[in-house]
Amino acid sequence: MTTLLDAVREGRTDDIRPLLARLDRGGRKAALEELKALRKEARGWRWDERTRVRKAILVAGAGCHTGAAGCATWLGARDMRDWVHSPYPWVLEVLGDREPDWLADLARRLAARAVESDAEYRLVEELARRAGCPLPVSDGMVRAWAERVNSARWHGGSGKPLLDVLRADARLDVLVPHLLTMPELPSVVAWVDSGSPADYWPAALTALVAEGRLDRAALLDGCTARLLRGGKPTDLRFCLLVVRGLAPTAEEEAARVADWMAMAADGPSPVAGHAQEVLARLDARGALSVRQLAEVSGGVLFRTEKKLVRAQLIHLGKVLRREPSAADELLPVIADAFGHPDTDAQERALKLAARALPAASPEVRAEAAQMASLLAPVHREAARAVFGELLEDVPGTAAYEEILPPPPAPRPLGPPAASMAELTEEVTAVLLRSDQEDVSAFERALDGLVRQAHSGREELITALEPALAGQWWAKAPRDDVDRRMLRGGDGLHLVAASLLGRISRRAVHDGQTRGEAKGTCCHAALDAIVYARLWEAAAVVGAGTLPYLLATPTWHTGAIDAPELVERLRGYGELGVKAGPVDFAQALLRVRRTGEEEAAERAAALGTAEGDRLAEWLRADQPVATVLPQHVETDVPVARDWLRQTVTTVRRVLLSTDGNRLVQQRFPRTFHWLGSPHAPLNHRCYHWFVESPHWTAVLPEDGETLAAWLLPTVASCVDEQRGTTWLLPALAETGGPAAGAIHLALAYGLGARDAEDRLSAVDALLVLAARGRLDAELLGGELAQLIQRDSVKPGRLADAARTAAGTGAYRTVLSFLVPVLPALLARERAPRGLSDLLAVAAECAERCGPPKTGPVPGLAETAARGGTTQLVRQAIRLETVCRAGTG
Structure with a gap:
């Protein structure tokens, strides 16, 4: 044993096997204890000494273990797996006298641990070969195999076709089925270049199925199950490509109808779209019952994706033309779409209901008429024409009442601790x-x-x-x-x-x-x-x-x-x-x-x-610093390319503050910054995390001043940073006037890039409105300027406005959208997202009445263009409400 330990300390790995052969079971057990102590001691050595000795420790320890479980733990330890050159050939030498069952058990245990390298994969593979057992499969083994395949493709510098590399792999039929059960696919497998998808894994796998190398049913089941389970977009795209490449037969698609129905109702948009296509084919072949169609339509029509909803309504129309008797099953589902947030979807559903109504039973017709109350006001006249006297029992529309959250009540701090x-x-x-x-x-x-x-x-x-x-x-x-x-x-x-x-x-x-x-x-x-x-x-x-x-x-x-x-x-x-x-x-x-x-x-x-x-x-009774009313336009860096030494800048609309002599003269030096004049042109900030609830508590009665100083930070939400609008709801609760700075910060927040940032801005908007501090004309003017300078995208503003209107604040939303529209309508080419803004404004006007400011400049001209584009349709919709208000 002493000779063995000397060889280990000197790193003489080649001498370990003959020295181990001289030790009996008791001697190996005693040597193992010494090796454990040496392993612990080596952790404090220099890197080069530690690396040389650790290889010998690993090999000797593997040979001293008499149980497969202990040997697997020894070989799989984290501090024994960091190698430049693999010691596993020596490990296989010292394990050469073990029984096949022992080696098979060791291979299974090592595979179950985190196999992270090609060397570990080859160790398990060789152990299984010597044991004469099937290759044990695990997530780590499959990841290492995938990396190995990728390396083999580019070995020697010239890329080999992936199909040829896979075709030559004897383990293919064992590893591929496990591939689809992993929580996440290996990146080298999931990634597909859309420009040349033929030389990537999905195409290679489908080709191997055609050659008979892979089981078609197993691969189709695995991909279908993964699509049903959900996951990363890249993983789902991989499975979709495989399924489409396999081109399932009518029988294969029919056997999985429940899976397609679940995907269409709840899957991500690309998956749901494919499932919708499959179900349409199944229905055309008569493999989908009317009840199943109604069930899946209920889920699809509840989705927000307009494309999916439109496609489903079109398909239901085809079914009703083919089978009018299906009206009793399908009309209630169609009527559910009356409550869809998209008014175009409502219109399509109403037209479809008119087609199905004559063939439906009286009970189903009455039920559909009740659902007509969910339609937007723009469709009420059409609903009366469709349902006629059936609408008489539906309660009339009540007078509009603005719904705003209660103004936040100040909460007292309370008495000091009593004990x-x-x-x-x-x-x-x-x-x-x-x-x-x-x-x-x-x-x-x-x-x-x-x-x-x-x-x-x-x-x-x-x-x-x-x-x-x-x-x-x-x-x-x-x-x-x-x-x-x-x-x-x-x-x-x-x-x-x-x-x-x-x-x-x-x-x-x-x-x-x-x-x-x-x-x-x-x-x-x-x-x-x-x-x-x-x-x-x-x-x-x-x-x-x-x-x-x-x-x-x-x-x-x-x-x-x-x-x-x-x-x-x-x-x-x-x-x-x-x-x-x-x-x-x-x-x-x-x-x-x-x-x-x-x-x-x-x-x-x-x-x-x-x-x-x-x-x-x-x-x-003066603010700590007066906010100057004039906007200051300045270039702000938003991205830096350190390699090319270039900086990308954007134009920002910001505000300056004047000084306060009283603060400069009578306050401690720490407060003098607050009393100094500040212009955003001189703004320099190197803070990574700009968030502290204590800031509003420093100036709780000067929200306008604080908003002006924090404006450069808040403004960054429109293109580069997330989480910078967190302070807007707190600013809305501060004392003092709510003027240009707070409204400009709110305008940036409503156009934020991130949806959560827009939600914070919506919260602040509703708080200001509830407290009677919202100047809608001012906010609309600030938004119009930011959109004009391309700082705020109309589509993002439309999303924020739709969220705010959904709370019941339709009049509030309409009041700040109306000042935004004229400049956008006057453009020769309509900006992207304008139709969405018009749709939100139209919905608000239909619910709360026309804008109090009168006709919207440029709206009538847009509505008179003709055509069926969303821009014209929504302009007509809003113009109709405005014209009715002046009639």
Whole structure:
């Protein structure tokens, strides 16, 4: 055994087999324990030494294992599989004396583990050959095989036909069936060049079926099952190509009718379209019953894809012409399409219902008439002509009523924690949320720490130490804590660590004296204010000098009621306490200023410097920074090609802000950025993640100013970034006026590239409308300008508008769409998506009445063009409503 271990330590792999032959079962077991210790020891060696010895350890350990399970675990360990040159030939040598059943068991166990390389594939393959058993198949084996086939195609530099490589593979009939059961197909298999699909896997597999090398039924079943199961688009395209290449016979298609029906109803669009074609063929051959047709039609007509719905309605029309007696089965399904969101689909369904109505029973006709109430108003006259007296029992259309969500009610922050245990629970909960996004919980915890540090500091430390013992700063050296906290802070952790003595006094002093924010963007400036307040609180809890914070919000938005701030200052005066400069400045930014003359008088009567400043601030009632009304157009980089050293830029419409001398002169240095004039031409921002709920809490009464500063970030949603409109609903809840900046940010959001970003903008739109702060004319004008500059796509705006209208806010949506339409209608060539915008506007007008601003310029001319394009049809539809309103 000693000689074997010496050979392993020296990396003499060729000597291992004869040395192992001298050991009996007990000797191998003892050697294995030594090898395990050596394997652990080698993890700390240099890379070159570790690699040389690990090969020998692997080979010797495989030979020392007497059980196949242990040997498979040894060979499959992650730290024993990273090889430049494979050691598996030596492994096969030392296993040469094992029984075939033992080798077969080992092959099966290795195949079941993650086979990730060609060397591991060849090891399993050779073990199976020596054992005389079938090749064990697993996902890893098939992936490695697929890569092996791909390498064989390009071996030597010249590409071989894939069909020839596969045809020469003896394992083909074993591996291909498993291929279709994998969660995801290997990328080298699934990828198909649409320009030359003949030399890719789908075409090769269908050719091998034709040659008899692969089982046709198994391949067709596997692809059909995968299409039914769903998956990645590339995988589904692969299976579709195989199925189409196999060209199933009528009997094969009929045997899988239930699968086609499920695909048509629930599958992705390409899959559903193919299934729809197959079902149409089956129906033409008489292999699809009327009941089955009705069942699958119900699912297809519920889909949003216009092409699929139109094709299904056309097919139902053919069936009704061929079999009028099918009306009782098919008319209820057709009537369900009356509620489809696409008015063209509704129109087709209504015409089809008129054809089926005479052959239907009275009960079915009455049921279809009831469903006519789902039709859009544009089809009501046609519905009366179709159903006649059957519509008399249908309730009439009620007077329109706009449905908006209730205005968000401000939620009070609530009283401070009543006990030490309650505060400990609140602080721990905030610290465990690493993002600390709940502003209300954050503010309550921060104020609670300051209060209890003043009244019972030692008791607070005793309660918090065991609860926070697991935090990183409770275990790290103090110098490391100081460096990390000074580098970027860590939210409320900073204050808790200071209270528990885990930050040095020098670090707290340095954090307080940092001064102005680093960088030139608003994100850095707002974050600097948040952390300046935290550093000040860290100093306060260390000394226990303040009874409470002035800037703790009254409401969840971050706002403070002016009378409450006056009373807090009164309490400071009675206790002889001097306010913290940053805390007091933040309180001024948060206080509600409009109509607070009485509070200003009470503040002035306090006779303190802080009271006088509060009175001055309330009486000024000015925004922190005034947003200038003129748009600023600037080029913004959206993509950088580092290889070619080029930058792609787009034109942006942004806004500038004026300075505020009071903020510059009377506020701490950290706040001076807010009082400086800012133009987007000078905007520089290098933040990767621009998201913090604390920003609106810094300026809860200056949403317009905040919107102007964040506008470059929000505007990026239209072409390059996702998740930049998250702040729009919060901006809609801020105080102060909602003017150009908020409406321009909302306009960008409604035209965002990502659907989720558009949903955030829709939420903000509805909040503004519910609070009576939406200026529809202003929003429409901003949208018109952005569309004119190609920043917002009409199709994306139509999607957002349709979503908002679907909530019941039809009049709101129509009011901001109408100002957008004239410029688009005046273009010589209609922009893509204009018909969708007209369709949404028409639906809104049909439900809530014509626009109050009168006829839409250019609409009558578009409607008079003639033809059957969607643009003309939707223009006629909207023009009809407008004309009826002026009649």
